[in-house]
Amino acid sequence: MTHAQSQQLFEKAQIHIPGGVNSPVRAFRGVGGSPVFFERGEGAHLWDVDGNRYIDYVASWGPMINGHNPPEVVRAVQEQAARGLGFGAPTAIEVEMADTLCRLVPSMDKVRMVSSGTEATMSAIRLARGFTGRDKIIKFEGCYHGHADSLLVKAGSGMLTLGVPTSPGVPADFARHTLNLPYNDISAVRAAFAEFGAEIAGIIVEPIAGNMNCVPPEPGFLEGLRELCDTHEAVLIFDEVMTGFRVAPGGAQALYGITPDLTTLGKVVGGGLPVGAFGGKAVIMDQIAPLGPVYQAGTLSGNPVAMAAGLANLRLLEAPRVYSDLADKTRHLSEGMQERANRAGIPFRSNVVPGMFGWFFTEVPSVRSYADVMRSDVNRFQKFFHGMLEQGVYLAPSAFEAGFVSTRHGSDDIEQTLKAAETVFAKL
Numbered sequence: 001m002t003h004a005q006s007q008q009l010f011e012k013a014q015i016h017i018p019g020g021v022n023s024p025v026r027a028f029r030g031v032g033g034s035p036v037f038f039e040r041g042e043g044a045h046l047w048d049v050d051g052n053r054y055i056d057y058v059a060s061w062g063p064m065i066n067g068h069n070p071p072e073v074v075r076a077v078q079e080q081a082a083r084g085l086g087f088g089a090p091t092a093i094e095v096e097m098a099d100t101l102c103r104l105v106p107s108m109d110k111v112r113m114v115s116s117g118t119e120a121t122m123s124a125i126r127l128a129r130g131f132t133g134r135d136k137i138i139k140f141e142g143c144y145h146g147h148a149d150s151l152l153v154k155a156g157s158g159m160l161t162l163g164v165p166t167s168p169g170v171p172a173d174f175a176r177h178t179l180n181l182p183y184n185d186i187s188a189v190r191a192a193f194a195e196f197g198a199e200i201a202g203i204i205v206e207p208i209a210g211n212m213n214c215v216p217p218e219p220g221f222l223e224g225l226r227e228l229c230d231t232h233e234a235v236l237i238f239d240e241v242m243t244g245f246r247v248a249p250g251g252a253q254a255l256y257g258i259t260p261d262l263t264t265l266g267k268v269v270g271g272g273l274p275v276g277a278f279g280g281k282a283v284i285m286d287q288i289a290p291l292g293p294v295y296q297a298g299t300l301s302g303n304p305v306a307m308a309a310g311l312a313n314l315r316l317l318e319a320p321r322v323y324s325d326l327a328d329k330t331r332h333l334s335e336g337m338q339e340r341a342n343r344a345g346i347p348f349r350s351n352v353v354p355g356m357f358g359w360f361f362t363e364v365p366s367v368r369s370y371a372d373v374m375r376s377d378v379n380r381f382q383k384f385f386h387g388m389l390e391q392g393v394y395l396a397p398s399a400f401e402a403g404f405v406s407t408r409h410g411s412d413d414i415e416q417t418l419k420a421a422e423t424v425f426a427k428l
């Protein structure tokens, strides 16, 4: 497999783009080497600029749950584009999007569209603060909620990959309002409320952590957060930018049966175009301008082309058995990986939820926390990543990112992936 064209493009990219990329993890800093430049996607597959084909488990970091370029989504985008790219004024399609989201996610009475997950979480935090009149926010170590100042404290995803969990440029005065606690440790949350209860505006949590690889919630963790927020009149925010419409039609809150006050969405809801959303209880959402005093706005918010893509993506997910098939496929893939790793004598653990997986090179019996994740063998992951790439399997270029399966991955793709892993494990 040659990557000559990708390498040449990367050289060129670095002249005018910092690090040659528009988002840091893409630069392959987490795995070494030079990033692959892609040209085309179709179903479960991607083709790079050198003509190599890959089975893709990145899915544009989540949105492509229906595979790349589903004809229904492409058609919806083309039809809307022909009518107008954007008006910055109300459209019927935004109303349809809001109705659809509130139907699929019953904890949301009202929802506001934005253009990224970062905007969604940043706005939800501001709203929680405005609604409660309090400043402190609880977040969890290794969770990533986009790059707003208050949330870039001990964050996951690219922050972990690059080893800079708290960014320079975030004023210490902001960071001191963010309480950073261990994921899956309800006693730590209880202690924080005991000390700062009256100052805590809310908790923001990934109900399944997907930015320190994949760490599902322990039984009782999300329930405990709900209870503490109720007791202390704090706002519980589920950041479902990654898990929304991925693990279940109603997201992780439906999977685990916990009702947050606010929910943030992104990725799948835009079908691959730049879309985010935040929504929740009417009493809280009504605090946003123009109804209330909490300011939030966006030139491109609710953009009709983006809404068309998102709605078409969501419609495809309403077909019967989508989520059970996705769950079966993801489990089959991860079980197959475990079996092959065992046979090769490689310490390996996997965490699986529907449509999402985490693979760890570790002896830790079960990976439940940030501390467990940090004990996995990153060097071995790097070798594994490059081995799989050479075998035509594209995984996230970091040991700290979750993997995604789409409805378009066929059993042949899964078998081919397992065969590739067998070859790579033999050389690790």
Ligand code: PMP
Pocket (backbone or CB within 6 Å): 061, 116, 117, 118, 119, 121, 144, 145, 146, 147, 157, 206, 210, 211, 239, 240, 241, 242, 266, 267, 276
């Ligand atoms: N929240 C979560 C849980 C995410 O996974 C991400 C992005 N991976 C974000 C927020 C930020 O979204 P965006 O990159 O669209 O700003």
